[in-house]
Amino acid sequence: MTKTGLVFVLNRETGEPFLPVEERPVPQGGVPGEVLSPTQPFPVNTAPLVNNRLDPKDAFGITLWDKRACAKKIRSLRGEGLFTPPSTTGTLTYPFPGGGGNWGSTAFDPARNLLVVNMSNVASFARLDERSGEDIKTSVIRDGAEFAPMEGAPYTLARGLLNSPIGLPCSPPPWGVMAGVDLSTGNVVWRRTIGTTKDLAPGGISLNFGTPNIGGPAITKGGVIFLSATLDYYLRAFDVETGKELWKGRLPAGGQATPMTYEYEGRQYVVIAAGGHAFTGTKSGDYVIAYALPNTD
Known part of the structure; x- marks a missing residue:
C-alpha cells in the first residue's frame, strides 16, 4: 500500500x-x-539501530597514534552512508557486511510483539581492483583482507575490516549491541551493549565495549533471551522486557552460534554449540553444552 x-x-x-x-x-x-x-x-x-556514517573525527583509538591512523584510513574511503556503491578507490561499508544484524537472525516474542536483534557495529572497506594478468582464481586472505574473483566482471574484490594498527576497530564502541523493537509502533524499547574485551584484549582486560557477534538470540516463554554470539566466551541471559543481563556462563570455546531450547522430562534446557569461528579468531572446539533452567513449580 x-x-x-x-x-x-x-x-x-x-x-x-x-x-x-x-x-x-x-x-x-x-x-x-x-x-x-x-x-x-x-x-x-524506527531510527537506525546502529550507526551507518563514520566521520574521520569520530575515529576510535586507544592512543593518539592509533586514532590518527584510523582517521587517515576513513578519510581515504568513499563514505556517504548506506548504499554507497563499491569503487576502485575504496568504499567505507558501515556497518560491515556481517552486520548490523547478521545471519544469526532475530527472535520474536509474540506475547509482547517484540523483535529482538543483536548487531555488530564495526566498519570495513570494499574496493574493486581492475583485472590483470595475475588474476586470482579463488578467494584468499592476505594482510587481514579478503581478495576474491568475480566471474564475468572486469574487477576483482578486495575487502576487510577497518582496524587500527593494533587491531582494534576504527569505529567507536560499542562494537556489539542488542535491541528490542516494538513491532506495533516501531519504537526501540531498549538497547544494550553486549560483549566485553575479556578474550580480545592483552592480559584479559574486560572492558564493556561490546564485541562484534555472530549468531542469533533465542527467547523462552518465560521472558528470557539467551545469546552466545559475542567474541568473549559466554552464554548470556537477558530480561526480554528491559534487556538487562541476568546471568552468564563461561564457555570453553567461542560460542558463535544461536542457542536452542528444549524440554526433557518436564525440565527446560538451553543448549549451545561452542565451536569457535575461524575468521574471527575465537578459540575453536567441539563442545555442545546444555544448561538446565531452574524449575519454577
Missing part, C-alpha cells in the same frame, strides 16, 4: 497502516557499466 511516496505495512489485527517505509535517494556514481537504483527503502518510525 503506497501513499505520497511511502510504503505502509498493515497491522494484521486492525488493518491499519503502521511502520511506514519511505523511498529515499541514495548515493550514485558506481563504476562504468553498473546500474544503480536511485532510491532505496528506509523505515520512517
Whole structure:
C-alpha cells in the first residue's frame, strides 16, 4: 500500500497502516557499466539501530597514534552512508557486511510483539581492483583482507575490516549491541551493549565495549533471551522486557552460534554449540553444552 511516496505495512489485527517505509535517494556514481537504483527503502518510525556514517573525527583509538591512523584510513574511503556503491578507490561499508544484524537472525516474542536483534557495529572497506594478468582464481586472505574473483566482471574484490594498527576497530564502541523493537509502533524499547574485551584484549582486560557477534538470540516463554554470539566466551541471559543481563556462563570455546531450547522430562534446557569461528579468531572446539533452567513449580 503506497501513499505520497511511502510504503505502509498493515497491522494484521486492525488493518491499519503502521511502520511506514519511505523511498529515499541514495548515493550514485558506481563504476562504468553498473546500474544503480536511485532510491532505496528506509523505515520512517524506527531510527537506525546502529550507526551507518563514520566521520574521520569520530575515529576510535586507544592512543593518539592509533586514532590518527584510523582517521587517515576513513578519510581515504568513499563514505556517504548506506548504499554507497563499491569503487576502485575504496568504499567505507558501515556497518560491515556481517552486520548490523547478521545471519544469526532475530527472535520474536509474540506475547509482547517484540523483535529482538543483536548487531555488530564495526566498519570495513570494499574496493574493486581492475583485472590483470595475475588474476586470482579463488578467494584468499592476505594482510587481514579478503581478495576474491568475480566471474564475468572486469574487477576483482578486495575487502576487510577497518582496524587500527593494533587491531582494534576504527569505529567507536560499542562494537556489539542488542535491541528490542516494538513491532506495533516501531519504537526501540531498549538497547544494550553486549560483549566485553575479556578474550580480545592483552592480559584479559574486560572492558564493556561490546564485541562484534555472530549468531542469533533465542527467547523462552518465560521472558528470557539467551545469546552466545559475542567474541568473549559466554552464554548470556537477558530480561526480554528491559534487556538487562541476568546471568552468564563461561564457555570453553567461542560460542558463535544461536542457542536452542528444549524440554526433557518436564525440565527446560538451553543448549549451545561452542565451536569457535575461524575468521574471527575465537578459540575453536567441539563442545555442545546444555544448561538446565531452574524449575519454577
